[in-house]
């Protein structure tokens with residue numbers, strides 16, 4: 002579709018959304034920004050960044066600002082399952098409110114156990130009420146893995162003793178769009194790590210409806226808010242990868258845009274934490290960085306309003322946005338290539354693993370490990 006045609010379509014969609022009544026009669030986003038010392042200029046800069054992040058032309062920036070202003074027309078229900086609440090914290094817990102967290106404040110958050118005042122009967126009533134009132138119109142965001150089957154009772158909550166899986170299934174049934182927020186909800190996460198004692202499952206195994214996965218342990222605030230804005234813009238599912246992750250966020254590897262990549266290519270590696278290479282910002286591959294196998298945009302977007310991200314802080318990526326990373330990406334501070342070298346000829350012995358995936362990963366890992374070894378060798382001889 003031509004840019005102009007797309008621009009027209011989105012503008013039309015936003016105009017019709019603007020005619021919907023505001024769900025909360027509270028301050029406008031502009032007032033909220035002003036109160037928190039954020040200038041219009043900063044807001045437009047943010048809108049430009051968000052537009053680029055969603056891979057849209059820069060001319061769409063005013064539409065992005067308009068979409069952010071309209072987030073109060075969109076009811077959101079956020080459920081907690083088995084997790085650490087890190088996903089909510091990623092979005093909300095900053096020393097000064099970020100534009101992303103203010104937008105989340107502005108969204109009509111109908112139900113969110115961490116931030117709402119209600120408890121017990123009242124909370125359960127609010128949830129049922131929101132599901133009925135906004136039937137077919139609300140966005141459902143679910144954080145956490147979900148104990149399933151005969152293990153459902155592990156997550157029994159509320160005065161009616163409803164199971165987590167029941168809550169998730171009921172809320173999913175009437176949602177307009179469903180997002181699994183975080184690796185736990187997307188893939189099971191730490192709860193599902195071997196031997197998965199509570200039989201924790203991803204949201205997509207609990208409901209038959211399409212689920213967009215937004216993994217990361219936790220995902221960045223930008224990826225959470227970006228998905229809401231994408232939905233406001235298009236009202237459809239984004240283009241997804243094989244793991245149902247939006248390609249605009251998870252289309253590239255951490256390694257592809259890493260600031261230490263030049264050092265990787267030059268064979269300059271940190272050999273152990275705290276050494277000279279670490280001080281010089283060398284590549285962290287040899288101390289376990291899993292950036293070459295991990296699809297996410299941390300190296301481009303960073304966290305906390307572009308402040309930093311794991312590799313910038315000096316630790317390798319641990320692959321937190323990949324399925325089963327707790328089991329497949331360890332040992333976290335050793336290269337994956339080392340382990341796979343040893344298991345190269347015994348891949349077939351792992352009866353439960355996705356053999357094709359392991360084989361591909363093995364070849365990739367060996368290639369990357371070989372690259373690291375050869376370059377380090379050349380470097381030593383230089």
Ligand code: FSX
Pocket residue numbers: 083084085086087088089144145146182183184185186190191217218219220
């Ligand atoms: Fe925690 Fe969210 Fe990790 Fe999971 O994040 S940061 S354990 S992805 O579900 O709270």
Ligand code: SF4
Pocket residue numbers: 255256257259260261262263265283284285286290291292293312317318
């Ligand atoms: Fe960056 Fe890690 Fe790749 Fe090195 S291995 S360039 S630290 S992502």
Ligand code: F3S
Pocket residue numbers: 217218219255295297299300310311312317318319320321322
């Ligand atoms: Fe996770 Fe790696 Fe990003 S550990 S936060 S995907 S850098």
